[in-house]
Amino acid sequence: MKRLLFALLLAAIVFYTVFPFYWAIVSSLKSGSALFIVEAWPADPTLANYAAVFRGQPFGRSILNSLLVASGVVGVSLALAVTASYALGRVAFRGRSLLLLSILSVSMFPQVAVLSGLFELVRALGLYNSLWGLGLTYMIFTLPFTVWVLTTFMRELPRELEEAAIVDGATPWVIVTRIFLPLLGPALAATGLLAFITAWNEFLFALTFTLTDDRRTVPVAIALMSGASAFELPWGQVMAASVVVTVPLIALVLVFQRRIVSGLTAGAVKG
Amino acid sequence: MAAVELRGVRKAFGRTAVIHGIDLEIRDNEFMVFVGPSGCGKSTLLRLIAGLEDADGGDILIGGAEVNDVPPAGRGIAMVFQSYALYPHMSVYENMAFGLTLARTARHTVEDRVRAAARTLRIEDLLHRKPRELSGGQRQRVAIGRAIVREPRVFLFDEPLSNLDAALRVAMRIEIAELRRQIGATMVYVTHDQVEAMTLADRIAVLNAGRLEQVGTPMDLYHHPANTFVAGFLGSPRMNLLAATVTDVNGAAVTAALPGGGRVRIPVIADGVSAGDGVTLGVRPQHTVPAGDADAVLPGTVFVVERLGAETFCHVRLADGQAVVTQAAGDVRVAAGDPLAVGIAADTAHLFTGDGRALPRHRRHPLAEPPAPVTPAAAAPPPSR
Structure with a gap:
């Protein structure tokens, strides 16, 4: 009985999380008015929407932009966070917890609250409508949490290992690296994966700090898709584009999931 | 190979002083064991020598040179940690070679030294393995190997065996003793296990609450404890310490009245005590004798009998409520409730002043000669007494 309930609960959760994605796939394979027929699998599946996505706008360019920005943000965030977390997790200095708390509080502001300020900053640095500007602003929300998570991990590494x-x-640099x-x-x-996903999905900054089609990232590109007339939203293409940009994320998670769960410290100390 | 000297070393964590001015000389090639209850500062003292902690006062000298401001890597020390602290992502070989590689040692030298150390420790077959694939004893060997390849002047061991199970601990203890004969270097070893301390040490430093209680050879500490702390700390079961009163003092002995009315003349130097003073009588359970052969007896009633097979420990309650443990033969016929007179031999009994200081004996135990230098080269003729 208990197992049955558990299985039911599990099924409900899986349905709840997977259904929207499933629906997106189904919708992306339909064309025209078939979109409005409710069916488990399209009677007449077509890849026309996928072709249209890449034909209608520089969507390949958008994907490349997203890829560049997201991986750049991940790389720089991790590099900064590893060094910062060594200092914050391992070196005792005055004001350490204050610093940690202020880093955390930075991430508490809603994006809209910092938007206008950041806009001025981006403009002043001459980074408007450039991928650099996006990378810089994304670090505002990726850095606090990478620093926090890595600091926690860093603290749990055995002290004796460092000693x-x-x-x-070994110098501190050798110890860290x-x-x-x-x-x-x-x-x-x-x-890194979480930072990548956040940067990949970010919309507001990407919309505000870019102007031209060739600098857009994927979420903005999808949102700005338009159909034949201003009153028509090309659902099929939007769904197709969504599927195209979601698949890499799922692949990334599957690739890294074993690394994420493996306890590499086993054998460092007793146990 | 170098002597280590501590001069008035002090250390506090925040406002809590943990080391209160320790003076100690560890001789070249000596195996020195720091022993004491938890929190006595023995590990801190070791870490001060290693340079992992900075002293708040005093000087630390290694090989005659002051190293107060020298980082650990420059002190010519190697340390074996309680948790082994092997680098988990490196193979055994890489673990052992890491320090040498950082010091830019030539590749073939590194290889030679690692192989030699692995041979000594019989871990040659494990060199390509990761630490997580090793057993506790093997990890411990690798940790020791990592120390050996650095060819340090001083080896520091921080409770290296306390993570091992009892049987392995005994085996590793013997291996460390063997290893010690092979590599011959100054070694400082921290433990809370008195068996390790007694069996491995050339000299033992007993610490308590950040102070040195006594430094001496194992037999010196066992037969001539300087105070009640050392007397109670070394030896198992612990020494019986009984309240007694001095009745007579002369040049040859101090006579004390025992609980239960007996008197015993103990051949110690009075050293300031006089008739009427309260003192503490110390008798090890192993040194009690049958009532017939005794210089004095403590009459009481057995309340617990612990039989270990080879020997039996009888816990005896005296009339005034004090408890005494006595060791008897394994097959002794005794049961809880029996009356038993615990016999004391004057030449193995100890007498301590009211504040716990031992009264020095007239004759030293033959095994408790002052520590002889370890290296044959530096050996001096044994002092005659």
């Missing part, structure tokens, strides 16, 4: 390295003559970094692998994969 053994110190006795072996050659001892801690390999051990932080799972944490890096998890936080």
Whole structure:
């Protein structure tokens, strides 16, 4: 009985989370008025929407932009966060918890609240309508949480490991790069992935700080798709585009999920 | 190979002083064991020598040179940690080679040294494995190997065996003793296990609450404890400490009145105590004798009998409520409730002043000669007494 309930609950959760994606796939395979027929699988599946997405606008360019911005943001965020978390997690200094709290509080502002300020900043730096501007502004929300998560992981690494390295003559830089970094692998994969997804999906900044089609990222490109007339929303194409940009994310998660769950520190200390 | 010298070393964490000015000389090639209850500061003292903590006062000298401001890697030390602290993502070989690689040692030298250390420790077959694929004892060997390849002047061990199970601990203890004979370097070893301390040490430093209670050879501490703390800390079961009163003092002995009315003349130097003073009588359970052979007896009633097979420990309650443990033969006929007179031999009994200081004995135990230097080269003729 208990197992049955559990299975039912699981089924409900899976249905709830998977259904929208399933519906997007189904809709993307339909064309014309078939969109408005409720059916489990299109009677006449077609890839026309997928072709139209890439024909109607520089969608390939948008994907490339998103890829560049998201991976750039992940790379820089992780590099900064690893070094910052070593300082915040391992070095005792005055004002450490204040600093940690202020980093956290930065991420509490809603995007809209910082939008106009950031706009001025981006303009002043001459980064308007450039991918650099997007990368810079995305770090506002990726950095706080990468720093926080990595600091937590860093604190849990055994102190004696660091001390053994110190006795072996390792400098802080060597400790971070050659001892801690390999051990932080799972944490890096998890936080990096989350940062990537956030940057990949970001909409408001991308809409505000870019102007031309060739600088748009995927979410903006999808939102700005238009049909034959101003009054028609090309649902089929929107769905097709959504599927195209979601698949890489799912692939990433599947690739990294083993890294995320594996406990690499096993064997470092007793146990 | 180098001597280590501590001069008035002090250390506090925040406002809590953990090391209160320790002076200690660890000789070249000596195996020194720091022992004491948890929180006594023994690990902190080791970490001060390693340079993992900075002293708040005093000087630390290694090989005659002050190293107060020298980072750990520059002190010529190697440390074996309680948790082994092996780098989990590196193979055994990489673990052992890491320090040498950082010091830009030539590749073939690294290889030679790692192989040599692996041979000594019999872990040659494990060099390509990761730490997580090793057993506790193997990890411990790798940790020791990592220390050996650095060819340090001083080895520091921080409770290296306390994570192992009892049987393995005994085996590793013997291996460390063997290893010690092979590599011959100054070693400082922290433990809370008195068996490790007694069996491994050339000299033991007993610490309590951040102070040195006594430093000496194991037999010196066992037969001539300087105070009630050392007397109670070393030896198992712990020494019986009984309240007694001095009745007579002369040049040869101090006579004390025992609980239960007996008197015993103990051949110690009075050293300031006089008739009427309250003192503490110390008798190890192993040193009690049958009532017939005794210089004095403590009459009481057995309340617990612990039989270990080879020996039996009888817990005896005296008339005034004090408890005494006595060791008897394994097959002794005794049961809880029996009356038993615990016999004391004057030449193995200890006498401590009211504040816990031992009264020095006239004759030293033959095994408790002052520590002889370890290296044959530096050996001095044994002092005659």
